[in-house]
Amino acid sequence: MTTRNLPALGILLVAVALSAGCGSDDDGSPNAATPTVSSEAAPTGLPTPQTSPSADAASPPSAAAQGTTERRPASPPPVVLPKRPTSAPGAKQVIDAFRAAGLKVPHPKDRSVDCGPDGLGLGCSELMATDAVTVYVFPDETSASDIAETWGGQSYQRGAVVLNYLEAKTPAADRPRYEKVLNGLR
Secondary structure, three states: OOOOOHHHHHHHHHHHHHHHHOOOOOOOOOOOOOOOOOOOEOOOOOEOOOOOOOOOOOOOOOHHHHOOOOOOOOOOOOOOOOOOOOOOOOHHHHHHHHHHOOOOOOOOEEOHHHHOOOOOOOOOOEEEEOOOOEEEEOOOHHHHHHHHHHHHHHEEEEOOEEEEOOOOOOOOOOHHHHHHHHHOOO
8 A cells, every 4th residue: 555545545434434323314223324444455455445235125215315305286286366355446457448549558467476475465356467567456455555655656556556657658647547547447
């Protein structure tokens, strides 16, 4: 054995000793597997670390030892949104009213799933986004008022419905027309 191999051998023996004492699932029972170092010499004359199986070799290894991962359901559970008040128009109804009044509502997208706990978590009941305006319908006027105040001058509230202009490209001069149509809905 050369002196160049001695540091590597020392590190290897320390690693085996540490793995035998640390991080094992040994609960102190006599059947727990404990790694041991064989005194057989490798062809180069260096001892080779080997683990010997325990007497309880018939027990299946844990999932972590097998390298398997936990299985999750194929699809996430459905998001349950709060109900909108019956007195409030639906978000799609508001968008349709804008369109009927000749207002621009390009690229409408139902993003109601963003209302729930996995999305924005705003607690809204319905959410329709367009390039011109985003329509939020909340389960009550208090929730709508809180959000409208948060968005300041970039929103308009009527009852449980909030029009949001934050990401919209609607000029400020055109916003009163959207608000007038919303006010005319029952």
